[in-house]
Amino acid sequence: MTFLLAFLIGGALCLIAQLVMDLTRLTPAHILVGAVVLGVILGGVGVYEPLAKVAGAGATIPLPGFGYSMITGLIQEIPKEGWVAIFSGAFKATGAGIKAALIFGILASFFVRARA
């Protein structure tokens, strides 16, 4: 069941983003920024959490899930770190993904030839 919902919800989020892009002519960069900000806001008010519980990776793999991770990581750190969590919390939760992308990117640049 989780697998089906992951497919359907994850697909639906991508479908919405594609529709917004085709119908408003916003650039992909604007759509992606909008998606992550939306994830932060929905996560901050507690709306994204139920979606993540039901849809699993369908909610956490698309970019709004990245924003959701940022804000939930931050909120979870507040009791432990106090106000410092406002600065450190968002990176703690998403650092692994960002650092992985950086490391693999730099490694790939060593071994893969640039396409003309």
Place this chain on the structure above:
Amino acid sequence: MDKAEYQKRARQVEPPRPVARNALFAFLVGGAICLIGQGVQTALLALGYSTETAKAPTAVFMVFLGAVFTATGLYDQLTKFAGMGASLPITGFANAVVAPAIEFKNEGAVMGTGARIFQVAGPVIAFGLLSAFVVGVVRFALQGVWP
């Protein structure tokens, strides 16, 4: 001719977008990538990770997949075909980092790869962090009031 009028005219000349077809491919490919992500997460849970501790390794593995498909040039094909279905998942984030890292390597490791690596992902991280800061201040101020 001002900007608005230019855009209006450009729209009339541009071929109409296959909106329904684009949406369908975005749905299918995006859904399929999330399905793979769910498979990774479920496998990690079976290996003894909790829902909480499985998050980071799932992200790392999906980023790795995105990086491999980018390095082989396949992810660019997927993006052309599936649009947001390929760009919105975290594998698309990996693609956005790895592609410029490779593309600008000829400009040098520091000024090419290093300087351009966040060309696409940078705005996403910057505005994600900015909005997390604003929402974080609110949640900090509401401590005890809002669980």
